[in-house]
Amino acid sequence: MTASGTALLAATAVHLGFQATVTVLVYPALARAGADRWPEAHRAHTRAITPLVALIYGGLVAAGCWALLTGPGPWTWVALAATAAAALVTAFAAAPAHQRLGAGHDPRRIAGLLRADRARLAAALVAASAAVIATA
Template sequence: MTAAEALLAAGALHLGFQLVVTGVVYPALAEVPDADWTRAHDAHSRRITMIVAPFYLLLAAACLWVLVSGPYDALTLTSVAGAAIAALTTALVAAPTHGRLERDGRNEVLMRRLRFADGVRLGGAVLCAACAFAA
């Protein structure tokens, strides 16, 4: 397997994961009644962390492999940028927002921020996978 193939595989896996989060996980979480919010959000956070970490580690490893192995073209660099957008949005927006949701409880401002961050992550995942495929 080449570095470019690893990036394509990791990007495609990440896109599939992100589509499930955007299309299934977050809508289900948003429908949880207020009385069950703390329990449901705590369970979500425990479960998703065990899945998110390996996906992002795999994606980071593939991006690093591509960057170290070179040479690469603009599509490959754009693919890596898409992965970086998704990862940074998770680390800098989604994870802290989940922390506030856990600490402060659900409110519409935090839920909008979470949905916005999720849209940015989905865009980054699409960019990563599409550009890796095109490259």
């Protein structure tokens, strides 16, 4: 097992744990906030989660770049592609949904955010699984 492979495995495992927590606990709790509590709940969520997202995605970028520099094998490529998919869903679906939801409670947008979040969880699961296989 290479050091870069270990770093990628650690980063994808942390991401999977974070993403599973968000999908199973955090977003369902946020979605239950009614329209009367929505502005405060959404602002509190955003303030709390943004630094953690930056840290986790920063770790994924660093580990991914290191893996690329050390000559990735096929399963490392799968892990990197799945990680990129999660990042793209974040950039093009989840982040814009949060921005729109900052303006107010909208059940359809909340449902869309939950769907995007499940896609991120699936991508994180594929990434971590591929990283396990790549380091075996």
